Amino acid sequence: xxxxxxxxxxxxxxxxxxxxxxxxxxxxxxxxxxxxxxxxxxxxxxxxxxxxxxxxxxxxxxxxxxxxxxxxxxxxxxxxxxxxxxxxxxxxxxxxxxxxxxxxxxxxxxxxxx
Amino acid sequence: xxxxxxxxxxxxxxxxxxxxxxxxxxxxxxxxxxxxxxxxxxxxxxxxxxxxxxxxxxxxxxxxxxxxxxxxxxxxxxxxxxxxxxxxxxxxxxxxxxxxxxxxxxxxxxxxxx
Numbered sequence: 001x002x003x004x005x006x007x008x009x010x011x012x013x014x015x016x017x018x019x020x021x022x023x024x025x026x027x028x029x030x031x032x033x034x035x036x037x038x039x040x041x042x043x044x045x046x047x048x049x050x051x052x053x054x055x056x057x058x059x060x061x062x063x064x065x066x067x068x069x070x071x072x073x074x075x076x077x078x079x080x081x082x083x084x085x086x087x088x089x090x091x092x093x094x095x096x097x098x099x100x101x102x103x104x105x106x107x108x109x110x111x112x113x114x
Numbered sequence: 115x116x117x118x119x120x121x122x123x124x125x126x127x128x129x130x131x132x133x134x135x136x137x138x139x140x141x142x143x144x145x146x147x148x149x150x151x152x153x154x155x156x157x158x159x160x161x162x163x164x165x166x167x168x169x170x171x172x173x174x175x176x177x178x179x180x181x182x183x184x185x186x187x188x189x190x191x192x193x194x195x196x197x198x199x200x201x202x203x204x205x206x207x208x209x210x211x212x213x214x215x216x217x218x219x220x221x222x223x224x225x226x227x228x
Contacts, residue, residue, distance in 0.1 A: 031214050041201055041221035043158070048215055059208075059217075090157065100214045101146045101207060105157040 002027045004106035006091050012112045013081055021076045021109045023091035032074040033092040033103065036060060043090070049074055081113045116141040118206050120219025127194050128227050135222045137204035138186040147187045148216070149178060150203040158203060162189070194226045 004025040013019055025032065034047040035058075045058030049068040063085070064078050074093075078085055091106040117140040127133050139147075148163035164171045164178045164187065171178050175194075180187045191198055201221045208215035 033215070041223070043203065043218040043221075045215060058215075094214055101148065101216065102160060102163070103148075103216060105159070107157050 004091060004093055004104055006089075006106040006109050008109060009107060010110050010112075012114060014114055015080075015082055017081050019078050019081055019111070021089055021091075021111070023074045023076070023106055024072050025074075025091075025093045025104075025106075026072065027093050027095065027104060029093035029095045029104075030071065031094045031100075032068065033094075034058070034064075034066060034074070034076050035090040035092065035105075036062065037088045037090055037108070047076065081111075083113045086111060086113050116144060116206050116208050116217045118204060118217045118219045120204050120222060122222060123220065124223045124225070126225045126227060129194060129196060131194055133191045133194055133198070133224055133226075135189045135202055135204070135224070136186060137188070137206075137219050138184075139206040140185065141206070141209075142182075142185065144206045146207055147178070147180060148205050149176075149189050150205065150218075151200045152203065152221075153200045191224075194224075196226050196228050199224060199226045 007022045030051045032049045035043045036046050044060035046062040047066040049055045064076050066076050088108050088110050090108045092103045094103045120137045145166040150158040151161045152158040164180050175192050177190045201223050203221050204219040205216040208217045
């Protein structure tokens with residue numbers, strides 16, 4: 001079944017550790033997104049990719065980085081985690097032509113940095 | 115760029131009553147307006163959307179209306195049920211639709227009291 005997958009679902013890690021949040025989709029979509037969602041509910045775009053080898057920073061400044069080497073895979077990396085990175089991270093994707101704006105979300109990764 | 119405002123931030127209704135959530139947008143070039151529902155601990159899911167060539171769209175108990183002149187759109191839920199309790203987000207295309215990015219509203223926490 002076509003879906004968006006994120007791993008891990010929950011992660012508790014100490015300050016200074018390097019982490020990678022995985023996102024993959026079997027939707028056949030070319031565009032992928034990373035959002036940060038704090039308990040205050042708002043969804044903030046932190047990274048965006050049009051396709052392979054194309055990434056942009058989003059509206060909310062983030063110390064994380066992303067890569068897009070394969071169409072279906074869009075991992076997010078934090079080189080040195082800090083308590084301020086504690087949040088929920090949601091990955092999403094969207095397709096082309098008439099349904100290009102319809103974004104489908106993954107289940108999220110809840111990150112806690114101690 | 116686009117700016118989306120959403121009201122109210124919280125809404126409590128009795129089961130069976132109607133609920134209305136309103137959003138305004140700033141970019142007159144925006145042409146697509148989705149609504150997402152996020153239940154507690156789950157991913158946001160698209161529940162209904164409207165394009166700028168129509169003024170209203172219905173899907174069973176939910177409907178969305180669009181007023182392009184006033185640049186606002188609303189979600190209407192009739193005969194509310196406890197399972198409608200969730201956070202609802204409106205959105206509009208970023209940069210007038212030049213990209214496929216969406217700008218989300220700040221969310222409305224809807225509580226349906228049985």
